Amino acid sequence: MIHSSARRPTGRVPARGAVRSAVVLFLVAALAALTGCGSSNSGVAGVPTQAGEAGSGVTGVRAPSEETGGTLRLVSGDIDSLDPQRSYLPGVWNLMRLYARTLLTYSSEPGSTDELVPDLATDLGTTPDGGRTWTFTLREGVRFETGRPITSRDVKYGIERSFASDVVVGGPTYVVDLLDDPADPYAGPYQDETEGRLGLPSIATPDDRTIVFTLTRPAPEFPFVMALPSSSPVPIENDTGAAYGNDPISSGPYMVTSVDQVAGIALERNPQWDPATDDVRTALPDSVVLRPGLSGVARDQALLAGSADLDLSGTGVQQATTSRLDDDALAARIDDLTTGSVRLLALPTTVAPMDDVNCRRAVAAVVDRAAVQEALRGAGNAVRTSVLWPRAIAGAPEEADPDPDQAAATAALAACGRAEGFSTTLAVADVPGSVDVAEAVAASLAEVGIQVEVRPLDPTTFYASDVGNPDAVTAAGYGMVLATWTADFPTSASFLVPLVDGRSIRQVGNTNYARLDDAQVNAAVDAARAATDPAVAADAWRQVVYAVQETAAYVPLVENRVQLLAGQRLRNAVVMQPYGSYDVATAGVR
Structure with missing residues (x-):
């Protein structure tokens, strides 16, 4: 499990103070409500169920809405890490779409969610030599939650962290396989003591918006590597090594404000996120709460009771739950894939x-x-x-x-x-x-x-x-x-x-x-x-x-x-095929 963390260093995001504290207290209270759903609570009364039909989120949008506000309530099994370079769970990768942007990402368009689209980058990258060399240009105006502009060197540094196998462990290692020189292995940014060398030689950053990768072999699939959260930017000044997952710095529309083993995980809006720089995320809810560590049956129960909106795990409803799906109202909330x-x-x-x-x-x-x-x-x-x-x-x-x-x-x-x-x-x-x-x-x-x-x-x-x-x-x-x-x-x-x-x-x-x-x-x-x-x-x-x-x-x-079961309040839901769940980047509750 992840360690408890509910702190933000003073001065990271100005003028938040008491307002942020009040938001955190509200989110923790909402998380506590999630833990209290018991088997005796059917949840049918008092929680209006959004209209829909079976399969409507696979090639379309389930309960379309553009209305903002409310709290999106998520449930999941165990979380391996909130550190983008350390997680290897698709459900967590889905969550990270809220706070860890990458050069490329998966589309939120219904029926096309297995296709890549630009995210921090302006396009899908260019290669003049069949996939051996790749060049990307960053968008203008993207910032971390601290207010500092995101540069090509931040993307490079985030990728370099995956090379530190003694500190940052557990995540995918495609970048190591494709970018490391076997004759001169790179040990990661924490041990980079080579005189005159500024990080990994196979990644060049000629200016703040340009990043060039020289691979060990041609790799047409490299753009998909750039869509993994392990390729997201990390500000070197905020990197705490193995503890970074306790307090990851956001480059997306939400930031992690509380991580607690008992209460769960809370995210609130990142005021530095500019929707004009983001063609993928709609960021409809005001806040997001996640209750991790629940069994499959407990997750189903929360969705049925109306105390959760979306299950991140990607495992679908459990066998013990399927007997209830004969009900027409419940069947209309199912997406089969x-x-x-x-x-x-x-x-x-x-x-x-x-x-x-x-x-x-x-x-x-x-x-x-x-x-x-x-x-x-x-x-x-x-x-x-x-x-x-x-x-x-x-x-x-x-x-x-x-x-x-x-x-x-x-x-x-x-x-x-x-x-x-x-x-x-x-x-x-x-x-x-x-x-x-x-x-x-x-x-x-x-x-x-x-x-x-x-x-x-x-x-x-x-x-x-x-x-x-x-x-x-x-x-x-x-x-x-x-x-x-x-x-x-x-x-x-x-x-x-x-x-x-x-x-x-x-x-x-x-x-x-x-x-x-x-x-x-x-x-x-x-x-x-x-x-x-x-x-x-x-x-x-x-x-x-x-x-x-x-x-x-x-x-x-x-x-x-x-069979994915949509929560009673879930709006604007699209099935994200690569993660086997609904896309949290577009989901709403109003």
């Missing part, structure tokens, strides 16, 4: 007998996706998929959705010298949905003599060390890994490369769960990365998928779906 989160079976190529492609093909042939879907309680919670490609990303390969083929599996077993089948171990995070899926997979494989021991593992260490360390997977003999994979960016490259590129295998935090290092797949990735024409690139990434299918190292199963 696929999340881009794909459940897949990885077959580690370093563990016998999965080191034989034919043994892997036997598994791929007999897996029953319909049984997996049923284990997740039907099509409302999961959509079957047989391709490594989320539905929201255009240009997907043809979807075959095959039924189990026992004859093909039997032939493949014979080809790998295991005609009678074999035994293996399936590693799975010990959470109910995943264990149910693992059991369904094991049942379908048993039909052809493949005996699977389902081994539930501690979910807190599952990805970090159990299956995130390839040597540990080999040593434990995990012939199968049931994983859920979601890309950080809504692009085919972001989804595929960490899973299938052999050069992405690493000893710590590995996401190539199959330990796939295939020459044809790697060559296909290189060809896709080199493609500059969008149509050519889309086809090239499809060829990557086809090459991976030939290895049978991954068996896609289903893509998760969620």
